[in-house]
Amino acid sequence: MRKVLVVGAGQSGLQLAVGLRAKGYDVTLMSNRTADEIRTGRVMSTQVMFDTALRHERDLGLDFWTRHAPRIQGLGVSVAGPGGARAVDWLGRLKAYAQSVDQRVKMAGWLDAFVQQGGQLVVHSASVADLDYLSRTYDLVLVAAGKGELVSMFGRDEARSPYAGPQRALAVSYVHGLAPRPEHPGTEAVRCNLVPGVGELFVMPTLTTSGRADILFWEGVPGGPLDVFRGVNDPAEHLTLTLDLMKAFTPWEHARAAKAELTDAGATLAGRYAPAVRNPVGRLPGGGAVLGVADVVVTNDPITGQGANSAAKCAASYLSSILMHGDKPFDEAWMKATFDKFWFTTGKPVTQWTNAMLAPPPAHVLELIGAGGRYQEVADRFANGFDNPADFDAFFYDPQDAADYLAEVRAAEAAGSGSGSVGASGAAAVPGSRSVPGSGAASAPAGGPAAE
16 A cells, blocks of 8 residues: 655645545645644635536545535626726626635544544644655655745746735635625625725635635735735734725725624634745655645635635646556656646646736736626636636737637627626726736635635
């Protein structure tokens, strides 16, 4: 029986550990906290999982909360205009439902399941020295979590990492008490509110320790009016700041929040981190090699909501590569090939899209966002791109591709075969400057202190 050590009990680490254990591998999982400590701790992310990632969980029998979590059926975008109005407002329909489960609930439940499955759990904060010693007794060591020392084993890939510092200041609140959304009261949806030149507010339905809730997630341009959460440690003060900013910049969302209250004492989170791609193979002092997993080696800003989704896809890809490798040694060449398989199918499209959304959008992207308010086809395609970011390559990055796509949509509508407008407001292009920030839900990388 092959022995595998998985370091980190997050989305990718636990998913891999459970998957390997189910296939008969001798799996040891290192976590820095027990299940109870996770369950009663502070929120860790703002995860919204789309269909592909959820299917990976279902394949392993890890979909414990399907009947309890809100079924997210749409993804909407609003753009703030002058005087507190919305210049653009639309809702894209997802082909299959998405779901958000507080990772305190999810990871604690999965950790219990792993132990019940016969996996060995070691509660310990791993160091490089620990891994150097332990690697000699395992066929493969997978690093799926870490800060500081562990992450330092994986050198930064400068060619794939254009940003040297954080691009957003992040602030999260889990709340009860939001009033129903008047635009679509019967439809659970992620809402992305874009405030040009300032940042983004995401509102996401979720399941938390106390039942259904909503996540309020600000992403602020560093140094701007949203960058005010540093040093705020009191949860009540954190929520007050969140609501005050909503009143100032997204009054249509603030109107729903008159009765908003935090779900629990650990329901807030703030921080920032720099997006980065790192080399996938870490070299230990004794000469051994370890393989980095998910956010450890591909850390994206949560603006496109891909952290937990990418982690699930990475775990599924790595699991497949491990099983196909059989009894052959897990050498450095195999590690690089395993990462490359994930990178080219998932990591690269996600990183390209996320980095593009962090930058000031070019004119053709503004036109695409505005077109979502007039053509349901465009809104739906944007929404489903969160499940399949590779689709953006066909119409999003190149001005000519965007123009050709919108021409096809207009022609289809003119011919009577288009799906029509959303019924919400939307201009042909977002008014104002070329400084509309991007949109997305959120997820916390293992190497960063803030939200996903």
